[in-house]
Amino acid sequence: MTTWNIDTPKTEYYDHTSRDLQNFVNEVTAAKLKSIDTETTGLCIWKDIPLYWSLAFGERRATLHASALPYFTDAFNDPTTRWVLARAKYDAHILANVGIELKGQLADVQVMHSLLFCERSHRLKDICQHLFGWRWMDFQDTFGKIGKLQTAEQLIRKAEAHDMSMLAEYAANDAWGTLACYHELKSQLEQAPTHSLFRDIAPYIRTLWDLYEKVEMPYTKVLWFTERNGIQINKAYLDSISPTAVAEIQATEREIYKLAGRAFNPRSPAQLHQYFFEEKKYTAVKFNKVGKTGVRNKSVDSSVLEVWASHDPMAALLLKHREYTKLHGTYIVGLAEHADQFDRIHTTLNQDIARTGRLSSADPNLQNVPGAENDKWKLRGAFVARPGHKLIVADYKQLEMRLLACASLDPDMISVIERGWDIHMGSAAMIFGKPYEDIVAAKKRPHAQLTDYDKECLADRAAAKTIGFGLIYGMGTKKLANSLHCTVKEAQSKIDQFLATYKAVDAFKDEAIKEAMATGYAFTIMGRRRDLPEIASHRNDERASGERKARNTPIQGSAADVVKMAQINLYKANLHGRYNCIPVLQVHDEIIHECPDEAVPEAMAEIQDWMEHPFVIDLAVALEVDIKAGNSWYEAK
């Protein structure tokens, strides 16, 4: 198989001994727009290093040996260069692992592609095929499988001994393809009209290129810096609770076997089926969603086990077993395995995965670490600051609800917020006609002293909160009734009361659907747009799903925009240079910094200020941030 199905310029090759290297260095340094890619020892962003690397600029393409890297210092240090990459943060890490920082801009073609085609794959090979119909063999097809027997490094060593020209061609293809994608995607982004969800932002964002250049491109650098910093963990603590957890799990298993009268695997849904549905003849409480196979399976998830647990100790034991094995496998063992030599964890914050524009976190996922409610072993206490430092944890108060108020301009919802009321308690007061103070008082009172009226107040607040979120998500009455433990009729009447109180919110949800119908897209504050073809589907279930996305995406996506802008502004404000205060994590509506003790007050004030004013113009509703410093994530929350 040929490597390409198109013609390309000849691939140049250099290493540190090449006689014409200096000429090439000069030309590379002069080119201000260029793509770069690395062939590495592996996929670890804090450990692996480049073996070969490739460049493309203008009509040239080259593969270089890692030994040539030191000759390009001026190019790497040039702040005016725009580096074009595919999976930019990864290559930037690999280069940083040998002391090279790309000081210019980082443009990532995968992120560019995701703004236009969020439903498609953003792997370089797939983008090239999608945009140009180009194909070339991928790494594993060219060199062999990476697995237990062969590492990436061994494959490259084999290739360089066997057929160096094939290796050079392969490496240069990636840089060449990346640069070609950049030009094409820039042109498509410039021709993609969009608009801000909010009038005041509209003049700044006219095309998706504006969104890319003003938000996503600078954000890539912020995320790279955040990943690079990593977050400190107390590995000794995790290691110390692991045996405890194992012992608890084993004890639970022994109880399970005793009760069942035999040994079976409590982790296996199939064996749970056998036990509950065939031996005990239980009837199904609920069914799983139909997947590809179209089979409706009886569920044995925690909500089902909870129903059974009231009369069946086995269900209670299994719930306990699930909780403990989840915590142990995913977090206690899982997290410790990811620590670097300084006990810091470097997650990957994906910028091109979530359809709404949110980040996703992987390897490991640090955005799903249990909160206080599910944190039996205080796992958030294992995320710490270095000695002499504090973690500063800042999170938005009800960001999505405030953005709903902004988007709908609902005067009553806005007035609740402007009075400084807790939004859910305020909603409960407005909707159900109770004095706000009564609800506040009920919330404060110890559980044992609650009067019936207090309980009613708390139920009203819970209802207002659930309806508020449910509205954003498009929850149905059945689901609402389920989570409020009331009848469908009562749930419907509560929704009616909510929407009668917040009339503009009611209108917004219809407007959002109407706009998506008219344009085919859902839009956010910064003009991100999500293609929603299913909004016009003739299939009712598909269309309903499209409608839920149409009203959710503007809110969830705008919340993502807000946090991104805050992070970009904070990076520009240079807290790292001025205070050694560094960003270490983002969890959707929460930003975590690590800060030297002496700079904590100043840094906190600046973080709060930038988070509350993320745009050049303030929104119709103030944004509020809770901020706290402590020795660990647990302490500072």
Added chain:
DNA sequence: TTAGCGGGCGCG
């Protein structure tokens, strides 16, 4: 052995 899927469940 590995890859892919489904079930289950952690977060916002």
Added chain:
DNA sequence: AAAGCGCGCCCGCTAA
């Protein structure tokens, strides 16, 4: 018939 948005990881299971 089912009807909540957005993610990633662990485990069991099956197919290759």
